[in-house]
Every structure is written in structure tokens, then in C-alpha cells.
Amino acid sequence: MxxxxxxxxxxxxxxxxxxxxxxxxxxxxxxxxxxxxxxxxxxxxxxxxxxxxxxxxxxxxxxxxxxxxxxxxxxxxxxxxxxxxxxxxxxxxxxxxxxxxxxxxxxxxxxxxxxxxxxxxxxxxxxxxxxxxxxxxxxxxxxxxxxxxxxxxxxxxxxxxxxxxxxxxxxxxxxxxxxxxxxxxxxxxxNWFAIGKQLKVSAADDYLVQTIDDQSVVELYKHYLGAEVAHHLPAASSMFPLLFDDGDHQTTAFVIKTLEDGSALFNCKIAIGQQVRLAFANMNxxxxxxxxxxxxxxxxxxxxxxxxxxxxxxxxxxxxxxxxxxxxxxxxxxxxxxxxxxxxxxxxxxxxxxxxxxxxxxxxxxxxAFAVAEPEQIEPARQGFELTTKELISIYSNLTRALMQDLKESNASLMQLTLTDHLTGIANRSLLDSELRKLRQLYQRYQRPLSILLFDLDHFKKVNDTFGHLNGDKVLIAMADTLKQQVRETDIAGRWGGEEFLVICPDTPEQEAYLLAERLRQAIASLRITSHEGLIKVTTSIGVAALSGQMNVDELLRQADIHLYQAKTQGRNRVV
Known part of the structure; x- marks a missing residue:
């Protein structure tokens, strides 16, 4: 040929x-x-x-x-x-x-x-x-x-x-x-390199993208690259396009036109929920x-x-x-x-x-076969959209600030994951245990009262056997939501394990904690969870305990567990 x-x-x-x-x-x-x-x-x-x-x-x-x-x-x-x-x-x-x-x-x-x-x-x-x-x-x-x-x-x-x-x-x-x-x-x-964190398209209609991570396209460019570079849109997006990468297939999209509300028209269709990142390629x-x-x-x-x-x-x-x-x-x-x-x-x-x-x-x-030498690190002259030294410094400054903010948010999200129960979204046992030990030190030093409420859903195994484990999960989530809505701002509600929940009540004497527990018991008893198998009703037994004397955290938890057992043996759906 x-x-x-x-x-x-x-x-x-x-x-x-x-x-x-x-x-x-x-x-x-x-x-x-x-x-x-x-x-x-x-x-x-x-x-x-x-x-x-x-x-x-x-x-x-x-x-x-x-x-x-x-x-x-x-x-x-x-x-x-x-x-x-x-x-x-x-x-x-x-x-x-x-x-x-x-x-x-x-x-x-x-x-x-x-x-x-x-x-x-x-x-x-x-x-x-x-x-x-x-x-x-x-x-x-x-x-x-x-x-x-x-x-x-x-x-x-x-x-x-x-x-x-x-x-x-x-x-x-x-x-x-x-x-x-x-x-x-x-x-x-x-030869494109991703910069910044993974972002999600939050509002789009074919070629028009209104928001990414709930901020407009123009604001996104301002956040990462500064107002000076965002001012050069759409031209600036040729050097800083959006990057889509699923591991096998990498492609980019660039802005064709920006609108007054900060949205932008792109050269290809972009769907809500797509994962994107900003990208950059230097001449080298x-x-x-x-x-x-x-x-x-x-x-x-x-x-x-x-x-x-x-x-x-x-x-x-x-x-x-x-x-x-x-x-x-x-x-x-x-x-x-x-x-x-x-x-x-x-x-x-x-x-x-x-x-x-x-x-x-x-x-x-x-x-x-090819044998190509690595490129020399030189920057060819460009025409059209050009960046001044001031704009380059601004880009590095904005990018550093934005990436540090991304890192801080990522670390916060990671910390949240390690301290949150993945099913219910409330505190997990690790966080509850940590908070208990901190508050016990405050009690020891300043004699500030501390009470806890230990919950156990009554006959929860029967709920799983009758309605299935997926509906059992719905019950646990409803239980957690009720605790979040009913406890006070200073209280810490979490999942202790299985169908057991714990509420930590700082600066709360035992009698006040008992009244809170009774209110929570009534709220949970009034829950009605719908399922294809029928309406699910649940009750809970609650053990209340308060720190006293030289009691440590393990002894406090043991006391609450004893009271919870008494509530169960006395007929369930009660506070002891």
C-alpha cells in the first residue's frame, strides 16, 4: 500500500x-x-x-x-x-x-x-x-x-x-x-494529568452543565485556578479541561461557552452523577x-x-x-x-x-519499532490563550489552597467513616468508647455528672425471622433516626452493636437520664415501619446508669447492662 x-x-x-x-x-x-x-x-x-x-x-x-x-x-x-x-x-x-x-x-x-x-x-x-x-x-x-x-x-x-x-x-x-x-x-x-479531588456533576442537561459538586462551572474554575484564569473561559478550559477516567478509557471535555449564571456549554454530553476532575497538560x-x-x-x-x-x-x-x-x-x-x-x-x-x-x-x-528520547524540559512559546507570570503565580497559589482544602475535607470524611456506623449513620462503638473515657476524666477531675442509656430492641430476632434481614435493617435505621431526633444537642447517640444502642448524657444526673430514657422508649414504641410483608412495630428495653465514686467506664457499662437485663426480665418495653 x-x-x-x-x-x-x-x-x-x-x-x-x-x-x-x-x-x-x-x-x-x-x-x-x-x-x-x-x-x-x-x-x-x-x-x-x-x-x-x-x-x-x-x-x-x-x-x-x-x-x-x-x-x-x-x-x-x-x-x-x-x-x-x-x-x-x-x-x-x-x-x-x-x-x-x-x-x-x-x-x-x-x-x-x-x-x-x-x-x-x-x-x-x-x-x-x-x-x-x-x-x-x-x-x-x-x-x-x-x-x-x-x-x-x-x-x-x-x-x-x-x-x-x-x-x-x-x-x-x-x-x-x-x-x-x-x-x-x-x-x-x-498526556493529561488530573488535579484536585474527584468531583460529581450535580446538575446538567446534555451539553449544558449547571453545577459540579453543587457549584457553578465558573465558580469551580475560580476555586481551583483563580478569578484571573476563570476570566479567560472558555479559552482557559483548553489547557484545563474536565477529565473523565474509568481506568481503561480517559477522555476530556472543554468549555465552548459560559452563561451569565456561571453554567457552561461543553463540547460533549455530560450526565448528572458523572465523576470528573480538572486536568492539566503542560507543553512538555x-x-x-x-x-x-x-x-x-x-x-x-x-x-x-x-x-x-x-x-x-x-x-x-x-x-x-x-x-x-x-x-x-x-x-x-x-x-x-x-x-x-x-x-x-x-x-x-x-x-x-x-x-x-x-x-x-x-x-x-x-x-x-520506535526509540524516542525523553523530551527536554523546555516550554515552547504559545499564542492565543497565554498566561502571564502573575496569572501563573495566581494559579499555583489558588491550586495549593484548593488542594489543601480538598485534603482537609477528605481527611474529615475519612475520619467520619472510621467513627460512624455504616448502616445507621450515627456514632459507632469506637467513637462511643472514646467519648465515654474522655467524659469519665472530666467527672473524675470536676465531679461533673455523667449518665448513659443502654438500649436493646425487644424480640429483634423475631423481626428478622418474620420480615427478613433487609426490613430488620430498616428497623435499626428508624431506631437510629428516632434517637437523633429525640436526644438533646449535648447527648451522643450511637450503635453499640447488633440491636443495641447507647446514648451518652454528659452533665446529666441519673434521675434526668431516666426521664429522657422514658421519653425515648415511648417514641420508639410509637414507630411504625412499613414493609411488603406488613407493618412492623417495635419496642425497646433500656438500662440507665450513672457514674459514682471511683467507678470506671467498664463498671458504668456493666451497671447499665444489669439494669437492661432487669428491664427484660420484668416484661420488656420499660426503663430500669
Missing amino acids: KTCTLHFSDPTAIDEQVFAALPSNRPLLVQAYISEEPHVWISPLQQVLQRCLPQALLAGMTSYGQIEHDVIKQQGMTLFVTEFAHSYCRQALLAADADEQQIQAALKELLQDDTKVLLVHSSDLQSRHANLLSLISQIAPNVVVAGAVAQPAGAALYSCVFNQQHIHDNGFLLTSLQGQHLVARSVIKQ SLLDNSYLNQIGPFAAEQVFVFSCCVRLDLLKDSILEEIAPLSAKLPVSGVFGFGEMGMDASGRAGLFSHSMSLLFLGEQHNTL
Whole structure:
């Protein structure tokens, strides 16, 4: 196989002479990428190809720019014409809103036993290609998927995909590459680093995100990066996108527009409940090509590059440093789009953003390997969105403050987990024991009274046997909720173990504690817990004890346990 590159700066230059040297008897794939108003280019191209190369398949889309081996173009139209020696192509053009039956039928035609690659060009800006990619992986898990989402181009910001007969502004153009001799490999380069804690999308509607962790998108950027950087939104989000990472699949989303209420429109759909983090990539990490050393020897004669428009915006001319290791070994043909497709770490087809998707192809099994040096730590000059020294210092200051706050909140949450009963949400035995020993020291030093109430639900085993353990858990939760609502602010209520609960009553003589216990007993007796098996009623027996003399904590608990036993033997549902 071999690929030739044709660039046109003027639509009038598209004529039959340009294509005269191309073989008319070989399978040809013509990839066309247009970074200007597309309509003036597409029709002349379609007409000439139908006359000169009717056997060729055309796969085209609007783009942000093209990679012509070691040159970047952001104007005109570039054609990459691939001639196959032993392989062939099939194609289908689907509307983005096609039903599953239509999609299944198209994929059945394209995904044959000898299909090695499925190229996907999409003009659907509503991210429905994500569902398409998942379906492809289910049907043909061994087929390599690569491609791009069309970038809106021209003054009207029109995006489309097209083949030799049709143009579609909301569709999928699927091109299968087939043949026993064809080998393919997909590699994704990302280089984004998460910063800050895990966040949850709390309010969103498709592309519009109102709040993340209950704060607006703009406030989130202010919190982590400062008001100066947030002022640069949406441009600042190209350097600091949102990161989605499930371990196998990492992708990012960037802000397209901010609204007055602090919400933001993103380049892809984001759902309520999704876990996200802010991400950052400096120039050195983006230009780190040592990832190529990890992919090992493989066969390839050509590499197709599907890269993100944001990557070109960030790197500008330095993007050639990212391409250089590839162009030193292989012919490079590429495009910058609105999103890129490839295979994630688990081998599933996926949609990415801010990334670079590489498709290595070959028909001759020549072994290829890369040996790329670690990058020098230099910071290339950037244009467009630039940070001043003052803004960089502000970012580091805000980020340090925000991360310290995140750490403090995480530690508090962890402490809460270690001291809270996971079922009921009230204090666990460890916290109760700790508080008892502290309060006993206060009693010993200042003679401040301390009483405790030890509860045991009556006939709780019968509740579990009759209504099931899940309903038994509902009873325990209702019991805990009642304690939280009824005890005083200074009291500490917790689960002592099983169906036993303990309330610590600081500065409370025994008689006052008895009155509190009686009030709690009545509240619990009035509980009615609904279940599918019927209404559940419960009662509790309570033992009351108070510190006296030189009594220690264990003796106090023993005294409460004795009184609890007496309450049980005297008929239950009472306080002793």
C-alpha cells in the first residue's frame, strides 16, 4: 500500500489532470479534509472522482487543519489517496438518528470476516457516535476503529461528512478496510494529568452543565485556578479541561461557552452523577513522545493521525515535534477534528477529546519499532490563550489552597467513616468508647455528672425471622433516626452493636437520664415501619446508669447492662 497527498488551495484547481496519474484499476481510498467553506470544494471533487476514479471510495469531512507528513495546513483541501495492493474497502453513510436496526444492517455489510479496520467520520455533534462505537465493539471486538468528528468550518461554521455521492451534516460515514494481508494497530496519546479531588456533576442537561459538586462551572474554575484564569473561559478550559477516567478509557471535555449564571456549554454530553476532575497538560507532557517506545515492534507502512483541534491550538507550530518521530519512520496523513476515535486500553472503541489517535496500517509485514528520547524540559512559546507570570503565580497559589482544602475535607470524611456506623449513620462503638473515657476524666477531675442509656430492641430476632434481614435493617435505621431526633444537642447517640444502642448524657444526673430514657422508649414504641410483608412495630428495653465514686467506664457499662437485663426480665418495653 502507498498513500499520495494532494493539496488544493483553490477549488478551480480540481480537474481530471490532477488524478490522471492515479491507477484506475486498483482499490483506492480517498480521504478528503476541508478547513474552509466546504460546499465550493465538495461538488467539484465528487464530479471529478466519478469521472476519473469511479472505483475509488471517498471519505471526507470538514476539519480544523490537516497534517501532510511534516507540514500543517489550515486552509484549502487536502486529499490522502491510499492505493491498496491486496485490500479493498466498503462504505456506508448513515443518519445520526438512524435506528438500531438500520445501524445493525449497515454494520453487518461492513464487518466481514476479513475486516480489519472501520474508519468512522462523524458530523454528529450530539455525541451519538459514542453509542455507535460501543455497538461496533460488541459486534466485532477484533476490528480496529479509528476516525474523527468533523470540525465546523467556514464563516457559517458548517460541519459535514461526504462521500462520492452524498453530503451529510448529521451523520456517520463508515468505511471498512478489508483483506487477509492487512494489519492494523490503534494507539492513543493523551498526556493529561488530573488535579484536585474527584468531583460529581450535580446538575446538567446534555451539553449544558449547571453545577459540579453543587457549584457553578465558573465558580469551580475560580476555586481551583483563580478569578484571573476563570476570566479567560472558555479559552482557559483548553489547557484545563474536565477529565473523565474509568481506568481503561480517559477522555476530556472543554468549555465552548459560559452563561451569565456561571453554567457552561461543553463540547460533549455530560450526565448528572458523572465523576470528573480538572486536568492539566503542560507543553512538555504534550510533546513527550516516549509513549511510542512502549508499543513494541509491529508491522506498518503508513500512519493515519486523528488529532484534536485543541491540541493544535495549544501547541501551534510545536505540533510538528509531536509528529516528528512518526514522519521519521512512516508516511503521515492526518487531520485535526472536533473529537477523535480509537481503541482504549481495554481494546474497546471509544470517543476521545484533547487526544491524538494513531492508526498504523500495512500490507507488507515489515517490522517497525520506535526509540524516542525523553523530551527536554523546555516550554515552547504559545499564542492565543497565554498566561502571564502573575496569572501563573495566581494559579499555583489558588491550586495549593484548593488542594489543601480538598485534603482537609477528605481527611474529615475519612475520619467520619472510621467513627460512624455504616448502616445507621450515627456514632459507632469506637467513637462511643472514646467519648465515654474522655467524659469519665472530666467527672473524675470536676465531679461533673455523667449518665448513659443502654438500649436493646425487644424480640429483634423475631423481626428478622418474620420480615427478613433487609426490613430488620430498616428497623435499626428508624431506631437510629428516632434517637437523633429525640436526644438533646449535648447527648451522643450511637450503635453499640447488633440491636443495641447507647446514648451518652454528659452533665446529666441519673434521675434526668431516666426521664429522657422514658421519653425515648415511648417514641420508639410509637414507630411504625412499613414493609411488603406488613407493618412492623417495635419496642425497646433500656438500662440507665450513672457514674459514682471511683467507678470506671467498664463498671458504668456493666451497671447499665444489669439494669437492661432487669428491664427484660420484668416484661420488656420499660426503663430500669
